[in-house]
Amino acid sequence: MDKRSKIILGFFLAVLIGIIVTEVVRPKPLNWRPSYTSSDKIPFGCYVLFHELPKLFPGQKIHTTNESLYNVLATRDSSTASNYLLINDFLDLDKQETFKLLQYVHDGNDTFIAASSFGTYLADTLNIEVETQYTIKEDTVLIHLTNNSFSKQNYPLKRGVYNTHFSSVDTLNTTVLGYINFKSEQGTLASGSNKMAMSPNFVKVRFGKGHFYLNTTPQAFTNYYMLRGNKDYAANAFGYLKDLDVYWDNYKKSGRIVIDSPMRFILNQVSLRWAYYLGMLGLLIFIIFKAKREQRIIPVITPLENSSIEFAKTVGGLYYEHRDYTDLIHKKINFFLEHIRSQYQLNTESINEKTAMDLAAKSGKPLLEVKELLDFVVHLNNKKHHNEQDVVQLNKKINQFKK
Numbered sequence: 347m348d349k350r351s352k353i354i355l356g357f358f359l360a361v362l363i364g365i366i367v368t369e370v371v372r373p374k375p376l377n378w379r380p381s382y383t384s385s386d387k388i389p390f391g392c393y394v395l396f397h398e399l400p401k402l403f404p405g406q407k408i409h410t411t412n413e414s415l416y417n418v419l420a421t422r423d424s425s426t427a428s429n430y431l432l433i434n435d436f437l438d439l440d441k442q443e444t445f446k447l448l449q450y451v452h453d454g455n456d457t458f459i460a461a462s463s464f465g466t467y468l469a470d471t472l473n474i475e476v477e478t479q480y481t482i483k484e485d486t487v488l489i490h491l492t493n494n495s496f497s498k499q500n501y502p503l504k505r506g507v508y509n510t511h512f513s514s515v516d517t518l519n520t521t522v523l524g525y526i527n528f529k530s531e532q533g534t535l536a537s538g539s540n541k542m543a544m545s546p547n548f549v550k551v552r553f554g555k556g557h558f559y560l561n562t563t564p565q566a567f568t569n570y571y572m573l574r575g576n577k578d579y580a581a582n583a584f585g586y587l588k589d590l591d592v593y594w595d596n597y598k599k600s601g602r603i604v605i606d607s608p609m610r611f612i613l614n615q616v617s618l619r620w621a622y623y624l625g626m627l628g629l630l631i632f633i634i635f636k637a638k639r640e641q642r643i644i645p646v647i648t649p650l651e652n653s654s655i656e657f658a659k660t661v662g663g664l665y666y667e668h669r670d671y672t673d674l675i676h677k678k679i680n681f682f683l684e685h686i687r688s689q690y691q692l693n694t695e696s697i698n699e700k701t702a703m704d705l706a707a708k709s710g711k712p713l714l715e716v717k718e719l720l721d722f723v724v725h726l727n728n729k730k731h732h733n734e735q736d737v738v739q740l741n742k743k744i745n746q747f748k749k
Contacts, residue, residue: 378506380435381601382564384410384594389570390506391601393431393582398572399592402584403429414597417445428591433564434598437461437468444468452554456587458562462510471516472551474520476562477513479528480606488527489547489563491582501579503565509519510562511545523586524548526563548583559586621650671732675740679723682744695722711747719743 377388384396399408405690411418415432420427430450441446444467445517451457463469463476487507488500500535509528526547551558565571567580596602612618690708692701697720722743726736 350631366514379403379601381599382434382568383568383601384596387569388601390565390568392568394569394572395433395567395575396594398577399582399594403587403589403592406589409591410592410596411593412596415443415595416446418593418595419450422593424453424666426591427455428593429587430455432440432457432595432598433460433567435461435564435600436463437597437598438463439464439465439468441467444471448553451558454555456590457555458559458584458587460561460567462508462562462564464560468605472519472553472558472560473514473516474512474549474551474560475514477511479509487563489524489566489579491524491548491579492522492525493582496582496585496678497578501518501566501571502577503563503571503576505570507563507626509545510611511547512549512560512562513534513545515546515549516551519552521550521552522546523559524549524561524583548687550586559583628711669734671734671737675726675729675732675735678737678740678744679727682723685748711748715747719747 365665381388381391384392387393400406415430415688419430430447444465447457447468448471462478464472469475487503489503490498490500494555502734509526511526514563515522524547528543528545532573547562549560551560556631561583566576567583609622612622686692686694686705690705692708694702699717702717702720703713705711705720706713709716722740726732726740729736
Protein backbone atom coordinates (compact mmCIF):
# COMPACT_ATOMS: atom_id res chain seq x y z
CA MET A 347 0.00 0.00 0.00
CA ASP A 348 1.47 3.35 -1.05
CA LYS A 349 1.62 6.48 1.12
CA ARG A 350 -1.42 8.14 -0.49
CA SER A 351 -3.63 5.08 0.09
CA LYS A 352 -2.56 4.96 3.73
CA ILE A 353 -3.51 8.63 4.19
CA ILE A 354 -6.97 8.11 2.63
CA LEU A 355 -7.57 4.98 4.72
CA GLY A 356 -6.50 6.78 7.89
CA PHE A 357 -8.85 9.66 7.11
CA PHE A 358 -11.84 7.35 6.66
CA LEU A 359 -11.00 5.48 9.87
CA ALA A 360 -10.80 8.78 11.77
CA VAL A 361 -14.21 9.86 10.42
CA LEU A 362 -15.73 6.47 11.32
CA ILE A 363 -14.33 6.59 14.87
CA GLY A 364 -15.62 10.15 15.22
CA ILE A 365 -19.14 9.12 14.20
CA ILE A 366 -19.09 6.17 16.64
CA VAL A 367 -17.87 8.33 19.54
CA THR A 368 -20.50 10.98 18.77
CA GLU A 369 -23.29 8.39 18.80
CA VAL A 370 -22.02 6.89 22.06
CA VAL A 371 -21.68 10.14 24.02
CA ARG A 372 -24.82 11.78 22.60
CA PRO A 373 -27.63 11.77 25.20
CA LYS A 374 -30.39 9.36 24.29
CA PRO A 375 -33.89 10.85 23.88
CA LEU A 376 -36.32 9.96 26.64
CA ASN A 377 -38.51 6.99 25.79
CA TRP A 378 -42.16 7.81 26.54
CA ARG A 379 -43.67 4.61 25.21
CA PRO A 380 -45.96 2.71 27.62
CA SER A 381 -44.23 -0.35 29.04
CA TYR A 382 -45.48 -1.18 32.56
CA THR A 383 -42.87 -3.94 32.96
CA SER A 384 -41.03 -4.40 36.23
CA SER A 385 -37.62 -4.08 34.54
CA ASP A 386 -38.15 -0.86 32.56
CA LYS A 387 -36.87 2.35 34.15
CA ILE A 388 -38.41 4.54 31.46
CA PRO A 389 -41.14 7.01 32.58
CA PHE A 390 -44.04 4.66 31.87
CA GLY A 391 -42.39 1.53 33.26
CA CYS A 392 -43.15 0.01 36.68
CA TYR A 393 -39.65 -0.53 38.01
CA VAL A 394 -40.21 1.68 41.09
CA LEU A 395 -43.58 0.17 42.01
CA PHE A 396 -42.36 -3.39 41.64
CA HIS A 397 -39.41 -2.79 43.96
CA GLU A 398 -41.73 -1.14 46.50
CA LEU A 399 -44.03 -4.17 46.70
CA PRO A 400 -42.05 -5.83 49.56
CA LYS A 401 -42.72 -2.69 51.64
CA LEU A 402 -46.40 -2.56 50.66
CA PHE A 403 -46.87 -6.27 51.45
CA PRO A 404 -44.37 -6.93 54.26
CA GLY A 405 -43.47 -10.55 54.89
CA GLN A 406 -45.31 -11.80 51.80
CA LYS A 407 -43.84 -13.54 48.75
CA ILE A 408 -43.79 -11.59 45.51
CA HIS A 409 -44.19 -13.94 42.53
CA THR A 410 -43.27 -12.57 39.10
CA THR A 411 -45.18 -14.31 36.31
CA ASN A 412 -43.85 -14.30 32.76
CA GLU A 413 -46.44 -16.58 31.20
CA SER A 414 -50.14 -16.56 30.48
CA LEU A 415 -52.51 -15.78 33.33
CA TYR A 416 -54.34 -19.05 32.62
CA ASN A 417 -51.17 -21.14 33.08
CA VAL A 418 -50.23 -19.34 36.30
CA LEU A 419 -53.65 -19.72 37.95
CA ALA A 420 -53.98 -23.33 36.77
CA THR A 421 -50.69 -24.39 38.42
CA ARG A 422 -50.72 -22.24 41.58
CA ASP A 423 -51.23 -23.57 45.10
CA SER A 424 -54.99 -23.11 45.53
CA SER A 425 -54.86 -23.92 49.24
CA THR A 426 -53.58 -20.42 50.12
CA ALA A 427 -55.20 -17.10 49.25
CA SER A 428 -53.28 -14.46 47.32
CA ASN A 429 -53.47 -11.20 45.37
CA TYR A 430 -53.05 -10.88 41.62
CA LEU A 431 -51.79 -7.56 40.17
CA LEU A 432 -52.42 -6.60 36.54
CA ILE A 433 -51.22 -3.15 35.41
CA ASN A 434 -51.11 -2.13 31.75
CA ASP A 435 -52.48 0.57 29.47
CA PHE A 436 -54.94 -1.91 27.91
CA LEU A 437 -56.02 -5.30 29.22
CA ASP A 438 -57.57 -7.79 26.82
CA LEU A 439 -58.22 -11.21 28.36
CA ASP A 440 -59.59 -14.00 26.21
CA LYS A 441 -62.51 -16.17 27.28
CA GLN A 442 -60.43 -18.89 28.97
CA GLU A 443 -58.26 -16.37 30.85
CA THR A 444 -61.32 -14.43 32.00
CA PHE A 445 -63.02 -17.61 33.25
CA LYS A 446 -59.88 -18.63 35.17
CA LEU A 447 -59.53 -15.17 36.72
CA LEU A 448 -63.19 -15.09 37.73
CA GLN A 449 -62.85 -18.52 39.32
CA TYR A 450 -59.73 -17.33 41.14
CA VAL A 451 -61.55 -14.34 42.66
CA HIS A 452 -64.71 -16.33 43.36
CA ASP A 453 -62.67 -18.72 45.52
CA GLY A 454 -61.75 -15.86 47.90
CA ASN A 455 -58.72 -14.18 46.28
CA ASP A 456 -58.36 -10.54 45.27
CA THR A 457 -57.31 -9.09 41.93
CA PHE A 458 -56.07 -5.55 41.35
CA ILE A 459 -56.34 -4.34 37.76
CA ALA A 460 -55.20 -0.91 36.55
CA ALA A 461 -55.97 -0.36 32.86
CA SER A 462 -57.93 1.94 30.59
CA SER A 463 -60.00 -1.03 29.37
CA PHE A 464 -60.70 -4.43 30.90
CA GLY A 465 -61.67 -6.64 27.99
CA THR A 466 -65.13 -7.53 26.73
CA TYR A 467 -65.64 -10.77 28.67
CA LEU A 468 -64.58 -9.39 32.05
CA ALA A 469 -66.49 -6.11 31.62
CA ASP A 470 -69.68 -7.95 30.65
CA THR A 471 -69.42 -10.34 33.60
CA LEU A 472 -68.83 -7.57 36.14
CA ASN A 473 -71.42 -5.33 34.43
CA ILE A 474 -69.12 -2.32 34.05
CA GLU A 475 -68.52 0.15 31.24
CA VAL A 476 -65.51 2.39 30.73
CA GLU A 477 -65.46 5.67 28.83
CA THR A 478 -62.47 7.71 27.67
CA GLN A 479 -62.72 11.38 26.72
CA TYR A 480 -59.88 12.50 24.48
CA THR A 481 -58.74 16.06 23.92
CA ILE A 482 -56.38 17.48 21.33
CA LYS A 483 -54.34 19.17 24.04
CA GLU A 484 -53.15 17.33 27.13
CA ASP A 485 -54.79 18.75 30.22
CA THR A 486 -54.34 18.20 33.92
CA VAL A 487 -56.20 15.28 35.51
CA LEU A 488 -56.73 15.09 39.27
CA ILE A 489 -57.33 11.79 41.05
CA HIS A 490 -58.14 11.15 44.70
CA LEU A 491 -59.42 8.43 47.02
CA THR A 492 -62.74 8.53 48.88
CA ASN A 493 -61.75 6.72 52.09
CA ASN A 494 -61.67 9.11 55.04
CA SER A 495 -58.64 7.27 56.41
CA PHE A 496 -56.59 8.80 53.60
CA SER A 497 -55.80 12.43 53.13
CA LYS A 498 -58.06 14.39 50.80
CA GLN A 499 -55.09 15.21 48.61
CA ASN A 500 -55.60 15.43 44.86
CA TYR A 501 -52.86 13.84 42.81
CA PRO A 502 -52.26 15.72 39.53
CA LEU A 503 -51.52 13.75 36.38
CA LYS A 504 -50.72 15.75 33.28
CA ARG A 505 -48.61 13.83 30.78
CA GLY A 506 -49.94 10.79 28.91
CA VAL A 507 -53.25 10.66 30.79
CA TYR A 508 -56.80 11.10 29.49
CA ASN A 509 -60.10 11.30 31.30
CA THR A 510 -60.84 7.56 31.55
CA HIS A 511 -63.54 6.64 34.03
CA PHE A 512 -66.40 4.25 34.71
CA SER A 513 -69.56 5.36 32.95
CA SER A 514 -71.66 2.49 34.32
CA VAL A 515 -71.22 0.03 37.22
CA ASP A 516 -73.24 -2.62 39.02
CA THR A 517 -74.38 -0.60 42.04
CA LEU A 518 -75.35 -3.71 44.02
CA ASN A 519 -71.85 -5.20 44.04
CA THR A 520 -69.66 -2.16 43.39
CA THR A 521 -68.15 0.36 45.80
CA VAL A 522 -66.51 3.54 44.50
CA LEU A 523 -63.04 4.00 46.02
CA GLY A 524 -61.75 6.94 44.01
CA TYR A 525 -62.61 9.67 41.54
CA ILE A 526 -60.97 11.42 38.64
CA ASN A 527 -61.45 15.18 38.14
CA PHE A 528 -60.88 16.57 34.67
CA LYS A 529 -60.41 20.25 33.89
CA SER A 530 -59.06 22.02 30.82
CA GLU A 531 -58.55 25.61 29.78
CA GLN A 532 -61.57 25.23 27.48
CA GLY A 533 -63.73 23.71 30.20
CA THR A 534 -64.90 20.16 30.75
CA LEU A 535 -66.08 18.07 27.85
CA ALA A 536 -69.26 17.19 29.69
CA SER A 537 -70.55 20.68 30.52
CA GLY A 538 -68.46 23.08 28.44
CA SER A 539 -67.87 25.20 31.57
CA ASN A 540 -64.73 25.75 33.60
CA LYS A 541 -65.95 23.55 36.47
CA MET A 542 -64.43 20.24 37.54
CA ALA A 543 -66.14 17.08 36.27
CA MET A 544 -65.87 14.25 38.84
CA SER A 545 -66.22 10.62 37.68
CA PRO A 546 -65.34 7.31 39.37
CA ASN A 547 -62.00 5.82 38.29
CA PHE A 548 -61.35 3.34 41.14
CA VAL A 549 -63.96 0.79 42.25
CA LYS A 550 -64.23 -2.44 44.23
CA VAL A 551 -66.44 -5.14 42.75
CA ARG A 552 -67.52 -8.06 44.94
CA PHE A 553 -67.46 -11.39 43.11
CA GLY A 554 -68.07 -14.58 45.06
CA LYS A 555 -65.79 -14.68 48.11
CA GLY A 556 -63.25 -12.25 46.64
CA HIS A 557 -63.04 -8.78 45.14
CA PHE A 558 -61.90 -7.05 41.98
CA TYR A 559 -60.17 -3.70 42.48
CA LEU A 560 -60.39 -1.86 39.16
CA ASN A 561 -58.56 1.38 38.37
CA THR A 562 -58.84 3.22 35.05
CA THR A 563 -55.67 5.30 35.54
CA PRO A 564 -52.69 2.89 35.19
CA GLN A 565 -50.34 5.82 34.54
CA ALA A 566 -50.54 6.74 38.23
CA PHE A 567 -48.53 3.59 39.07
CA THR A 568 -45.65 4.24 36.66
CA ASN A 569 -42.14 5.48 37.43
CA TYR A 570 -42.87 8.99 36.20
CA TYR A 571 -45.65 9.69 38.67
CA MET A 572 -44.29 7.54 41.51
CA LEU A 573 -41.19 9.75 41.54
CA ARG A 574 -43.18 12.98 41.23
CA GLY A 575 -44.91 12.73 44.61
CA ASN A 576 -47.75 10.35 43.75
CA LYS A 577 -46.32 7.32 45.54
CA ASP A 578 -48.84 7.75 48.38
CA TYR A 579 -51.70 7.23 45.93
CA ALA A 580 -50.30 3.84 44.89
CA ALA A 581 -49.63 2.88 48.49
CA ASN A 582 -53.16 3.82 49.56
CA ALA A 583 -54.72 2.07 46.56
CA PHE A 584 -52.89 -1.17 47.39
CA GLY A 585 -53.90 -0.67 51.03
CA TYR A 586 -57.30 -2.16 50.19
CA LEU A 587 -55.67 -5.52 49.46
CA LYS A 588 -55.06 -8.08 52.19
CA ASP A 589 -51.54 -8.89 53.34
CA LEU A 590 -51.19 -12.02 51.24
CA ASP A 591 -48.73 -13.35 48.70
CA VAL A 592 -48.69 -11.28 45.51
CA TYR A 593 -48.60 -12.39 41.90
CA TRP A 594 -47.14 -9.62 39.74
CA ASP A 595 -48.17 -10.16 36.13
CA ASN A 596 -45.24 -9.36 33.82
CA TYR A 597 -46.82 -11.03 30.78
CA LYS A 598 -49.78 -8.83 29.84
CA LYS A 599 -47.54 -5.80 29.26
CA SER A 600 -47.20 -3.42 26.34
CA GLY A 601 -43.43 -3.36 26.84
CA ARG A 602 -42.97 -7.12 27.08
CA ILE A 603 -40.25 -8.32 24.71
CA VAL A 604 -41.90 -10.73 22.30
CA ILE A 605 -39.81 -13.00 20.10
CA ASP A 606 -41.71 -13.10 16.80
CA SER A 607 -38.91 -14.81 14.90
CA PRO A 608 -39.54 -18.21 13.26
CA MET A 609 -36.88 -19.41 15.74
CA ARG A 610 -39.02 -18.47 18.75
CA PHE A 611 -39.74 -22.10 19.72
CA ILE A 612 -36.04 -22.99 19.72
CA LEU A 613 -35.13 -19.79 21.57
CA ASN A 614 -37.80 -20.45 24.22
CA GLN A 615 -36.39 -23.91 25.03
CA VAL A 616 -33.24 -23.81 27.16
CA SER A 617 -31.59 -26.92 25.68
CA LEU A 618 -32.47 -26.04 22.08
CA ARG A 619 -31.40 -22.44 22.59
CA TRP A 620 -27.95 -23.46 23.85
CA ALA A 621 -27.60 -26.00 21.02
CA TYR A 622 -28.43 -23.26 18.53
CA TYR A 623 -25.93 -20.83 20.07
CA LEU A 624 -23.17 -23.46 20.17
CA GLY A 625 -23.90 -24.42 16.56
CA MET A 626 -23.67 -20.79 15.45
CA LEU A 627 -20.43 -20.34 17.42
CA GLY A 628 -18.92 -23.46 15.85
CA LEU A 629 -19.95 -22.30 12.39
CA LEU A 630 -18.39 -18.89 13.02
CA ILE A 631 -15.11 -20.45 14.19
CA PHE A 632 -15.10 -22.71 11.13
CA ILE A 633 -15.67 -19.74 8.80
CA ILE A 634 -12.86 -17.75 10.44
CA PHE A 635 -10.29 -20.55 10.19
CA LYS A 636 -11.51 -21.64 6.74
CA ALA A 637 -11.23 -18.11 5.42
CA LYS A 638 -7.74 -17.84 6.91
CA ARG A 639 -6.66 -20.99 5.06
CA GLU A 640 -8.23 -19.90 1.79
CA GLN A 641 -6.56 -16.47 1.92
CA ARG A 642 -2.99 -17.75 2.14
CA ILE A 643 -0.80 -16.59 -0.73
CA ILE A 644 -0.44 -19.33 -3.36
CA PRO A 645 2.92 -19.23 -5.14
CA VAL A 646 2.74 -18.80 -8.90
CA ILE A 647 4.17 -21.85 -10.67
CA THR A 648 5.14 -21.23 -14.27
CA PRO A 649 3.73 -24.07 -16.40
CA LEU A 650 6.10 -26.11 -18.53
CA GLU A 651 6.36 -24.90 -22.11
CA ASN A 652 5.01 -27.11 -24.84
CA SER A 653 8.19 -27.93 -26.82
CA SER A 654 6.56 -30.40 -29.20
CA ILE A 655 6.24 -27.81 -31.96
CA GLU A 656 9.82 -26.66 -31.51
CA PHE A 657 10.99 -30.29 -31.57
CA ALA A 658 9.06 -30.97 -34.77
CA LYS A 659 10.52 -27.88 -36.38
CA THR A 660 14.03 -28.92 -35.36
CA VAL A 661 13.63 -32.46 -36.69
CA GLY A 662 12.06 -31.15 -39.88
CA GLY A 663 14.95 -28.75 -40.30
CA LEU A 664 17.48 -31.56 -39.95
CA TYR A 665 15.76 -33.66 -42.57
CA TYR A 666 15.48 -30.69 -44.90
CA GLU A 667 19.14 -29.85 -44.40
CA HIS A 668 20.41 -33.42 -45.10
CA ARG A 669 17.89 -34.11 -47.88
CA ASP A 670 17.27 -37.61 -46.52
CA TYR A 671 13.87 -38.09 -48.17
CA THR A 672 13.97 -41.89 -47.99
CA ASP A 673 14.23 -42.00 -44.21
CA LEU A 674 11.54 -39.33 -43.88
CA ILE A 675 9.16 -41.25 -46.16
CA HIS A 676 9.71 -44.50 -44.24
CA LYS A 677 8.92 -42.75 -40.96
CA LYS A 678 5.75 -41.18 -42.34
CA ILE A 679 4.64 -44.52 -43.77
CA ASN A 680 5.31 -46.32 -40.47
CA PHE A 681 3.41 -43.63 -38.60
CA PHE A 682 0.47 -43.89 -41.05
CA LEU A 683 0.33 -47.67 -40.79
CA GLU A 684 0.38 -47.42 -36.99
CA HIS A 685 -2.57 -45.03 -37.26
CA ILE A 686 -4.49 -47.61 -39.31
CA ARG A 687 -3.73 -50.37 -36.81
CA SER A 688 -4.74 -48.36 -33.73
CA GLN A 689 -7.68 -46.47 -35.24
CA TYR A 690 -9.28 -49.15 -37.40
CA GLN A 691 -7.81 -52.39 -35.88
CA LEU A 692 -6.50 -53.65 -39.24
CA ASN A 693 -3.48 -55.84 -39.90
CA THR A 694 -0.90 -53.99 -42.03
CA GLU A 695 1.79 -56.65 -42.30
CA SER A 696 0.66 -57.31 -45.87
CA ILE A 697 -1.22 -54.67 -47.82
CA ASN A 698 -3.53 -56.18 -50.45
CA GLU A 699 -6.97 -55.85 -51.96
CA LYS A 700 -8.71 -57.04 -48.79
CA THR A 701 -6.83 -54.43 -46.72
CA ALA A 702 -8.05 -51.67 -49.04
CA MET A 703 -11.67 -52.88 -48.87
CA ASP A 704 -11.67 -53.17 -45.06
CA LEU A 705 -10.05 -49.76 -44.63
CA ALA A 706 -12.55 -48.13 -47.02
CA ALA A 707 -15.47 -49.73 -45.16
CA LYS A 708 -14.28 -48.64 -41.69
CA SER A 709 -13.09 -45.14 -42.62
CA GLY A 710 -16.01 -44.32 -44.91
CA LYS A 711 -13.67 -43.19 -47.67
CA PRO A 712 -14.17 -44.12 -51.35
CA LEU A 713 -12.60 -47.46 -52.22
CA LEU A 714 -10.79 -45.93 -55.21
CA GLU A 715 -9.15 -43.24 -53.06
CA VAL A 716 -8.10 -45.76 -50.38
CA LYS A 717 -6.73 -48.19 -52.95
CA GLU A 718 -4.78 -45.41 -54.65
CA LEU A 719 -3.24 -44.36 -51.29
CA LEU A 720 -2.23 -47.90 -50.34
CA ASP A 721 -0.79 -48.60 -53.80
CA PHE A 722 1.30 -45.43 -53.50
CA VAL A 723 2.52 -46.53 -50.05
CA VAL A 724 3.54 -49.94 -51.40
CA HIS A 725 5.22 -48.23 -54.34
CA LEU A 726 7.28 -45.98 -52.06
CA ASN A 727 8.24 -48.90 -49.83
CA ASN A 728 9.58 -50.80 -52.81
CA LYS A 729 11.41 -47.79 -54.20
CA LYS A 730 15.05 -47.46 -53.13
CA HIS A 731 15.61 -43.78 -53.79
CA HIS A 732 13.14 -40.98 -53.15
CA ASN A 733 12.97 -37.33 -53.97
CA GLU A 734 11.23 -34.26 -52.59
CA GLN A 735 8.24 -34.76 -54.88
CA ASP A 736 7.57 -38.18 -53.34
CA VAL A 737 7.45 -36.65 -49.86
CA VAL A 738 5.03 -33.93 -50.98
CA GLN A 739 2.66 -36.36 -52.70
CA LEU A 740 2.66 -38.80 -49.76
CA ASN A 741 1.91 -36.00 -47.31
CA LYS A 742 -0.98 -34.70 -49.45
CA LYS A 743 -2.56 -38.14 -49.82
CA ILE A 744 -2.31 -38.91 -46.08
CA ASN A 745 -3.77 -35.52 -45.13
CA GLN A 746 -6.60 -35.98 -47.61
CA PHE A 747 -7.39 -39.42 -46.12
CA LYS A 748 -7.45 -38.10 -42.53
CA LYS A 749 -9.84 -35.25 -43.30
